[in-house]
Amino acid sequence: MKTRFAPSPTGYLHIGGARTALFAWLYAKSHNGDCLLRIEDTDKERSDKKYTEEIIKSFDWLGIQFDQEVVYQSNNANRYREVIDSLLNEGLAYVCKGDDLEEDKNSRDLKLPREENMVIRIKMPEEGSTVLNDLIKGEIQVSNDQLDDFIIERSDGSATYNFCVVVDDIDSEITHVIRGDDHVNNTFKQINVFKALNASIPEYGHVPMILGEDGKRLSKRHGALGVGEYAKLGVLPEALRNYLLRLGWSKGDDEIFDGQKMIIDFKKGTFNQSPATFSLEKLLWFNKHYIDQKTIDELNKLINSPQFDNGPFSNRVLEVIRDRCNSIEDFSTQSHYFFTDPEEFDEVLMNKHIKPETFHNLSLLLDKLSRIEEWTSNNIKEAIDNLVKELSIGFAKIGLPLRLALTATVNSPSIDVVCEVLEKDVTIRRLENFLTRIKN
């Protein structure tokens, strides 16, 4: 069996396309079949080679490997022409002016000669109905009087989409077409092209659309980010894959699917028939799940920043912040203060945590900290605890200003751990600087 994913290179690969591709690919893999990539680049105006490259790159990143060679529709022009010739000979298609459908229909049986500036329409059945037994949606019928004779060859001699697709699917021996349900109406036309060509019709499975958080269909110009942008945001490919899979497909209450398990389980699950709304929050939850599985080495590679050089210091930083990172980006944004002394302090935070007595309290703490000989989080915690006890104040009264002094933020790992990682000299230095700052 064989499936395919057929994007047009008129933009980057967006999240909806990626999911459709994932489904087509999983469908093939779970049935021991092949899935091939076909670039539908017959629209010369809007297609761009750079998008083709971008799309292929995105699939590499996502971990979806297509089988066989990539098919470019633009290479098949002669083949389309040849097939149209035979349809013309058999009287299953006809030459006409292409101005108006009703007028064109008068040429249905005229066998006009193929000339420049003329178009070719294919004859659709005039009676009965066309039935689609969809893998996902079940049986759908449409009355054939709804199907117009549509143009298969333009006045410039090039073939149109609904025709090319069928020829390519036949030539590539596609057995199962898994695609977005924005194509269901096309499918009825295409089924009749298969019939005209006397070819066997593939099975179809139409997956519902993905909607944006506003409930509108996700599209390139409406909120859909490219796969590459999720990568930039620090999303892991396995997380995106897993999230996309769960959008419109489920297997009971299971959430986590990756690697081989994804392929094995795919057959056991069921498709949902209603459109799904994209949720960044849930995607990040999956992302966190997969980040949790990474080793320190792997994280270093993923973060790919000079600061995280796999050395003992940065690896220690990694260990202490990894719990609070939902994305690879978070590792960078939440760790500056480990690498550079804070300089900017948020006024709101300062007003909230710096009280008249803070200077005095922190001075006492500085004294206690500088006496610590063995710089461990336990000893640091003990020093703070002692001070808190001596002053009879809450831990937060001293802990939060200290956190602010060291990190310029109020959100960090345990403050004693931060001190330990920072080392004694840096801690003391930052605390001294901070004291000077708040002195008046």
Place this chain on the structure above:
RNA sequence: GCUCGUGUGGUGUAGUUCGGUCCAUCAUGCCGCCCUUUCGAGGCGGCGACCCGGGUUCAAAUCCCGGCACGAGCACCA
């Protein structure tokens, strides 16, 4: 407008085939508490839904009819 499809909590879903075991599953999210220290981490608890209206039935999320809403298509785009 015509045609096709879909409607379970904020979101993703289970359950709908063969009506009862569903005062509706799991996850995410949100809220609260705990972790006598922040927190987007962890633990515990809670909130929240069968689109609406009829009908069939002892019994309907599940079956039937009618609305409504949303999505898609109706190109010499793909």
